[in-house]
Amino acid sequence: MEVTIKDIAKIANVSHTTVSRALNNSPFISDLTKAKIMTIAKELNYVPNYSAKSLVLNRSYNIGLIFTTISEATSSRFFYETISGVNSAIKGSYNLVVRGIDDYRDFTSVNSKRFDGIILMSQSNSDNSFIYYLMEKKIPLVVLNRYIDESSIVNILSSDKKGVYEAVNYLIQNGHKDIAIIEGKKGFNSTTERKNGFLDALIKNKIQINSKYIVEGNYTIGSGYDAMKKLLSLSEIPTAVFCSNDEMAIGAMKATVEAGLNVPNDISIMGFDGMQLGDYLTPALTTVRRPIIEISKIGAEKLLSIIENNTDDGEKIYISTELIKRDSVAKLT
Numbered sequence: 001m002e003v004t005i006k007d008i009a010k011i012a013n014v015s016h017t018t019v020s021r022a023l024n025n026s027p028f029i030s031d032l033t034k035a036k037i038m039t040i041a042k043e044l045n046y047v048p049n050y051s052a053k054s055l056v057l058n059r060s061y062n063i064g065l066i067f068t069t070i071s072e073a074t075s076s077r078f079f080y081e082t083i084s085g086v087n088s089a090i091k092g093s094y095n096l097v098v099r100g101i102d103d104y105r106d107f108t109s110v111n112s113k114r115f116d117g118i119i120l121m122s123q124s125n126s127d128n129s130f131i132y133y134l135m136e137k138k139i140p141l142v143v144l145n146r147y148i149d150e151s152s153i154v155n156i157l158s159s160d161k162k163g164v165y166e167a168v169n170y171l172i173q174n175g176h177k178d179i180a181i182i183e184g185k186k187g188f189n190s191t192t193e194r195k196n197g198f199l200d201a202l203i204k205n206k207i208q209i210n211s212k213y214i215v216e217g218n219y220t221i222g223s224g225y226d227a228m229k230k231l232l233s234l235s236e237i238p239t240a241v242f243c244s245n246d247e248m249a250i251g252a253m254k255a256t257v258e259a260g261l262n263v264p265n266d267i268s269i270m271g272f273d274g275m276q277l278g279d280y281l282t283p284a285l286t287t288v289r290r291p292i293i294e295i296s297k298i299g300a301e302k303l304l305s306i307i308e309n310n311t312d313d314g315e316k317i318y319i320s321t322e323l324i325k326r327d328s329v330a331k332l333t
Contacts, residue, residue, distance in 0.1 A: 003044045011040050023048065063094045063303065064115045066130070068123035068188075070100040075219055075247050077275050078292060082121050082144075085296025090304065101126075107133045115139060117303045119296070122146035123188045140312075142303045144295055146189040152314040154302045156295050160190055160272075163288040163321030164197030164242065167270055170286075170323060171240045172205050175332030176268065180213035180238040182227040182248050188219075194244045194272060213238050217248045224248025228255035239267060239332065246271035246278050246287055253281065253328070264330035274324055283327035295319050 005023070009016040014033065022029045022037040040046075065086050070079065087096060094116065104110070107130060110118070117140035120127065124146075131148065134141045142154045171179055181198045184191035195214075202209055215230050217223035224243055231237060232255065243249035249271030256263050263269050263283055271278060274289025298317065306312065 003041075003046045005046075008037060008040050008044065008046060011044075012037050060112075060114055060116055061094050062097050062115050063090055063300070064110065064118040065096055065098045065121065066118055067098075067100050067121045068127055069102045070098070071102070075245060075273075077247070077273065077277075078245075081292040082296045085293040085298075086119055086300040088293075089297045089300030093304070101130050110134070110139070111137060112139055117141065117307050119144065119299050119303055121296075122148070123185075123190065125189065126187070140303060140306045142299045142306070144299045147316075150314065152312060154299075154306070154313075154315055154317075156299045156302070156317045156319065158290045158292075158295060158319050158321055160193040160290065160321065161197040161200070163290065163323070164194045164272065165201045166321075166323055167272070167288050168198050168201035168242055169205070170325070171242070171268065171270065171329065172201065172207065174268075174329055176240040177207050178210070178213070178236070178238045178240070179207070180210075180215065180231050180241045182215055182217045182224055182231075182241060182243045182252060184244040184248075185218040186216065191244060198242055217244065219245050219247060221247045221251040221254075224251025225255045226251075228252035229259075232256065232259050232261070237267065240270070240329065241267065242270045242272075244272055246273045246275040246285060249278075249285055249287070249328075250281065253285075264328050268329040270329060274322070278324075279326065281328075286326045286329045287324050289322040289324050291319050291321070 005016045005019040009019045012019065018029060018033065019037055022034045023041065065083065083098060090096060118134055120131065120141065120143045122143050122145050131143065142156065144156050147157060148155045168179060181195065183195055199209065212234055215227040217227045224247065228241065228251065231241060241252055243252050249269055252269050253263055256267055256269065261267055271285050271287040272290065274287050278285030278287050
């Protein structure tokens, strides 16, 4: 049988209003009474009735985790790590609703009655209309993954450009000059940031940019496979390929092996994201770890703070990437 606040009130010998206030951390209830009620609630395995609670407090207890899209362009690992990070922060305090912006014909169903706040995992400039809508409706918002030029928004992102710059520098330090890139999905901010990091490393090391070594992908394994086949069909193939995510790197490795070449002895391959799977490939994948779980967890914590404290102070938070050196990059002699 479900335990209610009336059951707790009876055992604690207080009114159900006092129990409700204590469970909601009201400043009008003494710490001693709060502790007593919380102990009883825990012993009875009390689970809050969010529907009733939302009516009393005029809140939905729903947090929206919204992606630009949850189609195949959003990798399964990226999707999982984002949800995992957010969920670890909100725990049992809120219900988590996961959607893609492209799921909505219009935004009218996204309102303060349905959502107490929104965490936007932004992947494209096309998200701006959604961001402006949320700002206009004064729905608490935290934007992850993409730089937003708006001082009132809490914006948390990884240093993708710097991470790729360091990765390509590592290839150059190992003697590589004929370096290619398999880009991510066209129109995604991450695609642009990573390409810019790649180009900056070549320019600052005075290495000529070869347009044939810049090929499109879309963050899927299949696109990495197809892009690598294009590179391998060139009269002069690169000695190293930077793939804009690990999934494309996996596809690129498969295409290389099918062509009868060895990774890394014939061609070095590097990824981006830091998937744990990369450590179990043969050879293990050298990559740039992007801390999506950490970014998402911090984003959720910031949103909860905005909701609970009714604040609207914006800030930019950058989380550093990390170069993971494994076995898929060879040193040229």
